Amino acid sequence: MEEIKEIMKSHTLGNPVRLGIMIYLFPRRRAPFSHIQKALDLTPGNLDSHIKVLEKHGFVRTYKVIADRPRTMVEITDYGMEETRKFLSHLKTVIDAIHF
């Protein structure tokens, strides 16, 4: 029951789009905004608003790089890694306890 309560308290990762973004970034550490958008099939506006929430809570940081053209990179922070790890671990405990 404690893990369910922990999951319920995670307002940042409790949103399925933000959870999807963090799961995408987790093994990669960083990705261009446009890659995340295409991979997860999101509109730029929708992705942008969720990235802003994640950035505000310290889960990711963003920065610009200029190669042939400017692009926005999204990078998971150490804090974001740790919070995502904890959230997934709670989810795993809960899921493993259920026969479905």
Place this chain on the structure above:
Amino acid sequence: MEEIKEIMKSHTLGNPVRLGIMIYLFPRRRAPFSHIQKALDLTPGNLDSHIKVLEKHGFVRTYKVIADRPRTMVEITDYGMEETRKFLSHLKTVIDAIHF
């Protein structure tokens, strides 16, 4: 990636409180409103608003029973069982693919 997208589309279960309620009900099939409230540490108003969303989308149904006093029972529907099973299965696939 498909499983992440499926998770991201689940607006009903994408809310962590509603997911918690469904995980609580899944192995039990039904429970009194007051038991869910205590087990998940929710206010009656908060639980009520989430139960209403779950009921509207056909995941649970509620009914009154009168023993020594009236109580509201919350019961998971067959549709709610199936949707929860699918959602947990997608989550499990995603989590199992990540080293964390």
